[in-house]
Amino acid sequence: MNSQQLFEAILRKRSFLCVGLDTDIRKNPECLQGKSDPQFAFNKAIIDATAPYAVCYKPNLAFYEEHGAAGISCFEKTVAYIRAQYPDIFIIADAKRGDIGNTSQMYARAFFEQSTVDAVTLSPYMGYDTVAPFLSYPDKWAVILALTSNPSAADFEMQELANGRKLYEQVLATSSTWGTTDNTMYVVGATQAAMLETIRKWVPDHFLLVPGVGAQGGSLEAVARYGMNSRCGLLVNSSRGIIYADRSERFAEVAGIKAHEMQQEMDSLLTQYLR
Amino acid sequence: MNSQQLFEAILRKRSFLCVGLDTDIRKNPECLQGKSDPQFAFNKAIIDATAPYAVCYKPNLAFYEEHGAAGISCFEKTVAYIRAQYPDIFIIADAKRGDIGNTSQMYARAFFEQSTVDAVTLSPYMGYDTVAPFLSYPDKWAVILALTSNPSAADFEMQELANGRKLYEQVLATSSTWGTTDNTMYVVGATQAAMLETIRKWVPDHFLLVPGVGAQGGSLEAVARYGMNSRCGLLVNSSRGIIYADRSERFAEVAGIKAHEMQQEMDSLLTQYLR
Numbered sequence: 426m427n428s429q430q431l432f433e434a435i436l437r438k439r440s441f442l443c444v445g446l447d448t449d450i451r452k453n454p455e456c457l458q459g460k461s462d463p464q465f466a467f468n469k470a471i472i473d474a475t476a477p478y479a480v481c482y483k484p485n486l487a488f489y490e491e492h493g494a495a496g497i498s499c500f501e502k503t504v505a506y507i508r509a510q511y512p513d514i515f516i517i518a519d520a521k522r523g524d525i526g527n528t529s530q531m532y533a534r535a536f537f538e539q540s541t542v543d544a545v546t547l548s549p550y551m552g553y554d555t556v557a558p559f560l561s562y563p564d565k566w567a568v569i570l571a572l573t574s575n576p577s578a579a580d581f582e583m584q585e586l587a588n589g590r591k592l593y594e595q596v597l598a599t600s601s602t603w604g605t606t607d608n609t610m611y612v613v614g615a616t617q618a619a620m621l622e623t624i625r626k627w628v629p630d631h632f633l634l635v636p637g638v639g640a641q642g643g644s645l646e647a648v649a650r651y652g653m654n655s656r657c658g659l660l661v662n663s664s665r666g667i668i669y670a671d672r673s674e675r676f677a678e679v680a681g682i683k684a685h686e687m688q689q690e691m692d693s694l695l696t697q698y699l700r
Numbered sequence: 701m702n703s704q705q706l707f708e709a710i711l712r713k714r715s716f717l718c719v720g721l722d723t724d725i726r727k728n729p730e731c732l733q734g735k736s737d738p739q740f741a742f743n744k745a746i747i748d749a750t751a752p753y754a755v756c757y758k759p760n761l762a763f764y765e766e767h768g769a770a771g772i773s774c775f776e777k778t779v780a781y782i783r784a785q786y787p788d789i790f791i792i793a794d795a796k797r798g799d800i801g802n803t804s805q806m807y808a809r810a811f812f813e814q815s816t817v818d819a820v821t822l823s824p825y826m827g828y829d830t831v832a833p834f835l836s837y838p839d840k841w842a843v844i845l846a847l848t849s850n851p852s853a854a855d856f857e858m859q860e861l862a863n864g865r866k867l868y869e870q871v872l873a874t875s876s877t878w879g880t881t882d883n884t885m886y887v888v889g890a891t892q893a894a895m896l897e898t899i900r901k902w903v904p905d906h907f908l909l910v911p912g913v914g915a916q917g918g919s920l921e922a923v924a925r926y927g928m929n930s931r932c933g934l935l936v937n938s939s940r941g942i943i944y945a946d947r948s949e950r951f952a953e954v955a956g957i958k959a960h961e962m963q964q965e966m967d968s969l970l971t972q973y974l975r
Contacts, residue, residue: 447802447803449802449806485799485803485806487797487799487803487804487806487807487810488803488806490772490806490807490810490814491806491809491810491813491814492814493772493773493776493810493814493815494769494770494772494773494776495769496814497765497768497769497772498768498769501768501769519799519803521797521798521799521823522762522796523796523798523823523825524760524762524794524796525848525850525852526850527722527724528722528760528762528763528794529762531724531760531762531763531765531766532762532765534766535762535765535766535768538766539765539766539767539768540768548796548798548823548825548826549825549855549856550798550823550824550825550845550856550857551823551845551848551850551852551853551855551856551857552850552851552852552853552854552855552856552857553852553855554850554851554852555852570825570826573800573826575800575801575826575827575829576827576829577800577826577827577828577829577830578826578827579827580824580826580827580828580874581824581825581826581827581867581870581871581874582825582826582827584861584862584867584870585861585862586859586860586861586862587859587860587861587862587864589862592856592859592867595856595859596856599855599856
């Protein structure tokens with residue numbers, strides 16, 4: 426999927442919602458106990474309930490790797506299920522990978538050949554070599570960490586460089602020359618919404634993946650106000666705020682309601698801020 | 701395993717060799733074709749041949765993730781095999797993970813509870829939150845990327861900050877306050893051997909994991925000269941230079957010979973530089 430197709434999906438659904446599949450089986454509703462693969466059973470129910478309102482799913486690899494090979498099998502089944510049932514939905518593997526040379530090439534194969542996700546989150550620390558193999562696949566995306574929503578973003582991301590830029594600005598300035606707006610996006614935490622103005626100076630046309638709305642406290646309205654561009658340019662992620670909104674046997678229905686509420690707010694924000 | 705136990709293993713074997721299990725089945729010797737799990741069959745043969753000369757194995761997760769759940773199963777079998785046959789050998793999962801909060805906690809569980817490796821490589825980009833969960837496990841280690849051996853290390857790692865330090869120096873200065881020399885080490889590429897003098901000013905007592913000797917061109921002697929401290933403080937990794945030294949049915953024997961050669965050079969270097 427390229428950026429124009431992603432924008433068209435956003436316009437069709439009047440939504441730029443990404444649902445984060447951070448599926449922690451400790452939090453599974455009781456009604457799923459005894460299922461053969463309770464993590465997948467949860468995902469399937471959540472996906473079916475939220476798909477009308479979401480343009481993107483973002484399985485978080487850590488939550489699958491915790492269960493070893495069985496967890497990876499669940500990740501694979503989840504991706505296959507979305508592909509089969511909802512082929513127009515974008516899938517981001519939230520993996521925060523970042524290695525170099527032949528290792529980076531192997532990660533690109535893992536996600537774009539063994540798996541068929543559209544995009545992978547990557548850490549930029551080691552530079553261009555980390556990202557390059559991911560950019561060679563048509564219609565696939567590298568989603569590069571820029572400015573995250575955690576307190577210790579100050580440790581390094583916010584450090585000021587000798588050239589006057591913050592490190593995250595240097596990451597934007599440098600890495601935006603590696604690819605295009607059709608194969609590169611950036612992770613920008615929603616708690617940093619006011620900084621989206623600065624970020625848009627560096628990457629006016631790129632899509633941004635914005636986690637941290639909801640459970641982490643970021644405001645959707647502020648993200649749209651400071652971050653939206655002429656093709657929306659935003660995918661706003663909500664994980665716990667949707668998938669764990671309810672823990673009873675109504676969990677999926679309530680997740681759908683929460684996703685619908687976000688979609689409705691996004692519909693208004695698209696009317697207000699899409700220029 | 702704590703740092704003293706690791707040092708004692710180094711003295712017992714007169715070796716600070718880490719063998720990187722970057723097992724690419726495209727390069728598997730023909731004699732392994734038709735095996736039920738050729739990647740594991742390769743690892744098992746390599747481990748048996750090199751274990752007398754190695755204090756550490758470093759499976760590179762990308763090479764297992766490429767095969768999805770089956771690859772993760774091979775990674776798990778490989779770790780279990782080393783644990784059962786060679787319980788005094790340190791195991792580093794080379795995974796370059798780096799996320800925050802409950803995701804980072806999940807990665808720590810994946811590697812230290814679901815798997816039983818001793819250490820995981822981590823990217824420091826997102827700061828303390830990335831590393832913290834890994835430091836709460838007794839005798840387990842975070843191996844933090846500092847200065848890597850790839851050309852694009854210049855993109856960000858070598859950037860000069862407003863405080864006059866390079867970014868990798870800031871990473872060392874900051875992150876060395878998070879843990880101890882018993883739960884934190886650093887990745888420093890061997891092609892940067894001369895910079896080990898600078899690195900030792902920041903982390904005189906920490907263990908360093910040094911890839912890039914051999915295939916990537918770094919000199920073992922230079923690494924020992926600039927990097928060795930009073931408890932060795934080095935794990936030098938070789939992957940392709942050992943495991944793919946030969947592709948015939950003698951592949952394991954030749955890997956053992958190559959590992960033995962490195963061990964002999966390390967024995968001399970320990971005599972020369974251990975102070």
